[in-house]
Amino acid sequence: MKRIQALLLLIFSFGYSFAQVNKAPAYPLITHDPYFSIWSFTDELTASPTKHWTGTDHGLLGIINVDGKLYRFMGKEAKLYETILPAADEREYNFRYTETTPEAGWMQPGFDTRNWKTGIAPFGDNRSLVKTYWYSPDLFAIRTFDLKDTPAGKTFLKLKHDDNVVVFLNGKQVYKHDGWNEKYIFLPMEGLVKGKNTLAIHVKNTAGGTLLDAGFVMEPLKKAEDMPVAIQSSREMTATKTTYGFECGSVHLQVDFLSPLLADDLSLVARPVSYIDFKAHSKDGKPHQVKLLFSAATDIAVNEPVQEVMASAYQNGVLSILKAGTKEQPVLKKKGDNLRIDWGYFYVAARSGKDVVQFVSNTEAGKAFLAKGTQPATLKEGKSLSLNTILDIGKIGSAPATQLLLLGYDDLFPIQYFGQNLLPWWKENGNTIEKELNAAFTGYSKIAERAAKMDAKVYNDALESGGKALAELCVIGYRQSIAAHKLVKSPEGELLFLSKENFSNGSINTVDVTYPSAPLYLLYNPDLLKGMLNGIFYYSESGKWKKPFAAHDLGTYPIANGQTYGEDMPVEESGNMILLTAAIAKTEGNAEYARKHWKTLSTWAEYLSREGFDPANQLCTDDFAGHLARNANLSLKAITALGAYAQLAGILGEKSVAEKYGEMAKTMSQKWMEMADDGDHYALTFSNKNTWSQKYNLIWDKVLSLQLFPEDVYTKETDFYLTKQQAYGLPLDSRKTYTKSDWIVWTASLTEDAAKMKQLIAPVYKFAQETGSRVPISDWHETTSGKMVGFQARSVVGGYFMPVLKKMLSGK
DSSP: OOHHHHHHHHHHTTTTTTBBSSOOOOOEEEEESSSSSSOOSOOOTTOOOOETTTTTTTOEEEEETTTTTTEEEEOOOOOOOOEEEEEETSSOOEEEESSSOOTTTSSSSTTTTSSSSSESEEEETTTTOOOOEOSSSSEEEEEEEEESOOSSOOOOEEEEEESSEEETTTTEEEEESOOOOOEEEEEEOOOOOSEEEEEEEEEEEEOOOEEEEEEEEEEESSOOOOOOOOOEEEEEOOEEEEEEEEEEEEEEEEEEOOOOOTTTHHHHHHEEEEEEEEEEESSSSEEEEEEEEEEEGGGOOOTTTSSOOEEEEEEEEEEEEEEEESSSTTTTTTSSOOOOOOSEEEEEEEEEETTTTEEEEEEHHHHHHHOOOOOOOOOOSSSSOEEEEEEEEEEEEOOEOOOOOEEEOSSSSOEEETTTEEEEEEGSSSSSSHHHHHHHTTTTHHHHHHHHHHHHHHHHHHHHOOOOOHHHHHHHHHHHTTTEEEOOOOOOOOSEEEEEEETTOOOEHHHHHHHHHHHHHHOOOOHHHHHHHHHHHHHTTOOOOOOSSOOOOSSEEEEESSSSSOOOHHHHHHHHHHHHHHHHHHHHHHHHHHHHHHHHHHHHHHHHHHHHHOOOOOOOOOOOGGBBBBHHHHHHHHHHHHHHHHHHHTTTOHHHHHHHHHHHHHHHHHHHHHBBBOSSOOSBBBTBOOOOBBGGGGGHHHHHHHOOOHHHHHHHHHHHHHHTTTTTTOOOOOTEEEEEHHHHHHHHTTOOOOHHHHHHHHHHHHHHHHOOOSSSOSSSETTOOOOOOEEOGGGGGGGGGGGHHHHHOOOO
8 A cells, every 4th residue: 555655656656657658549538428529630739720529620729929939739720611502501402303313414504393392402311400300312403593693612512421422513423432321521522613503412321311402512712821830849638638748949839738527526517618828938047028819619519610619708706617509409409419509608708807808709700809909899799709718817937827728518408308308417406607607717726636646546447457559549539438428417306427329329318339438437526437227227217118128228318218229138238237236246345326227127137038148139349240040248247247147136135136146147158158169269159169259248257256267268268369360459259350449448357367357358449549540539440450330429438448347346
C-alpha cells in the first residue's frame, strides 16, 4: 500500500504526465452525450473543421492576435455553398415518382409522368424525418426545374440516399453508387443548363432503411483569405482532457479541453458543461499584447445548417453568456441514427469583465473585430451564425496568463420514456443552465484537480492490469463510452443511463451494447450500470414486454417507448442481463439489486435452461456476421449466465435453486467441451468443425469465479488464437477477417499468461495508432488493413476495461 501511495504522489507531483495518449483515431474536445459531442478528426487541430461524432461540422474556431498578427490555432472554416436548387433541408419540393419499373427512356427530359405519383421530399422510411414514406424495393423519381442562367461557379449535386443510387441529369448518367449515404454528400457536377433541367434518380432498397433527397449548390466564387496557422507543437489526451500546444510567433499557447466526466460523481456526469482553458506566455522574455477570438458555430444547435436559429447575449451571475437555438424548437420530434439535436439551446460563457467581449455575427465579423477592434451589431437570427467571444489577455510575459471559457447545452427534454418526456438529471430539482454554468465556473479549480486524479487512476489501473497498450486504449475509450449515454431519472425515480447505438442502428438502451460497455462502469460506478439495466427490467416488470426473455432495446434514440429492433435476441439479451446483474452483486458485495428483480431474472434463467445450451437459429450481438444456429460462443453465454444465476441464488439464500442451476451449469459445461471440441481449439458451432470463433463470453467464468471450466480450456483457445492473428487483430471468427476490438480485449483476458494477453492486445493498439479511419474509434474493423468496417463513437469501448475488472474481482 505504501508503494502505491508513493506512486500516486509521484504522479500528482509531475502533473500526471505519463497518464497521456499522443495519438488516437480522433480526439474528444467537448463530450457529454450523443448530441453534445464535438471532436477533432485530424492530428492537427487546424487541419479540418471540428465535428460532431457523426462527421457533421460542429465548428469551433480559435484565432490569436499577437502584437497585431493573427494566427489560427483551432478549427478550420467549413466550405460554404450557395444554393442553386434547394434540397428538402431548405425548402419543401415535389418529386414525381413511381415504385414500379418505368418504360425505357424514363430519365430523358420530356418523359410523360402524368400517371406517376407526386410526393414531397425527402422520401424514406423514418417517419420522424421524411415527408413521403417509401419502403418498396425501387424508387424512380423525377424533378424538373428552370434556371435563369447557367451557374457561374463550380456546381455540386447535394445528395443523400439509401441504398444504391443512379443519378441522371438531362438524360445523361452523372453518378452511380452502391451503398448508402445518410448525410449530404457534395458531388462535383456538370450539365446544368439555362432554362429547363431534368433530374432523374433511381434508388434501390437492398436492406435496412430508405432515403432520398437531392438539390444543387454552387461554391462561392470569392473566398475569404486565410491567415497564418499556428504551429502545433504538442497534443496530449487523458481520460477527461485533451490538450494542445501552439507556437504563435513569440507566444506559446496551451489549450485544454476538459469534459469532467467523473464516473463516480453523477452531478458532474450529468452537468452538460465543458471547459476550454487558454494559457499563454512569452517565449522570448519580452512582453507581448495578446487577444483571443473563440467562435462557436450555431450549427451545434441544429440538425442541418440551413435551419434558422435565434441568438442572444446576456449577463448572469459572474458570467457573460451567449445563447443560440433553432427557431422551430422541435422537441423530441426526430429519432434515428445520423442526427444532431435541433432543440434546446447552446451556450458559451466567460467571466464578465472589460477583458471579455461577446457578440453574434457571421463568420467573418469575429476575425475583423479581432484584427481591427470594430464590433458589429449582434445578430439575433439567421443561419450558420457565429457565437464570438473576444478574450483580451493583455500584455503577457514569461508567467502564464489564463482565460477560461465554458460551453454548455440545455436540451430541455432529452428523452421520451414510455410516453413521458423526461427532464435531464441535472434539472430534476428545478435547476437552470445558468446555475450550472456559474457553479461550473466557480468550481473549476477543484473539478480540474479531481479530473486529473481520475486521469491518473484510469491510466494506472489499466497499466497495472495489461501494460501500456491497454492503458492507452482505456484512455481513448473512457470519454467516448460515457458520452454515448444520457443520464435521466425515470418517472418511478430510478436512475436511467441510456445508451445510443451510434452508427449501428440508433437504438436506445440496447442490451447487447450495455453488455460490452459494462466493465468501465462496474469499475468506477456500478450505479451507472444499474441505470443501463433499470429500463429493461421495467419494460418486463410493467407488463409492456410480455415475452419470457429480455428485450433487445427500448426504442430508437431518443424515444424509449418500447423495442423497435426488428428481431429478438432471446439467449443473447437474457444471458447479458443475468451476467451483468451478477457482476453488480460481486462488485458491491451484496445481491440486493438482484433481489429486487428476482422474479424477472428467474423467468429469464428458466428460458435459458430450455433454449440456451444449443441455441436455435437466432441473432446474437455479432448479428452483422449473420444468423447462426448452434453457436458455441452464445452457448457459453447461457452456461455462464445459469452459473451466475445459481451464484446469486446462493447469496440470496435460495439453496435449492442454487443447487439446481449450479448443477445444470456444470453439466452443460462438460457437455459443451465435448460438443464444441475441434482438436486444438473449440469450434464456431456445434455442427461445423474446422471452424473457430473468439469465445469472449467465457470470461465471466473467471470474473465471477464460477469455476465451470478447467484452465486447459482457456489455454487451448488462447494458444490457438495466437496462430490466427492478423496485423491489426484477431478476427472475430473463421467466416471473415474483420473483428470487434472490444471482444479481442475480452478474449485476451481469458489467459493468465501476461505475455500472451499483451500479444493479443498489441494489434488492437496498433489499429488505434495507425488506422486511416479518422473517426471516434470504431469497434468494428478489418484486421488486415486497419480500416473500419462500420460503427463509430460507440459506448462498447468501455469493454477495453475488462482486464482491469478481472483483476479487481478475481485477483488475477
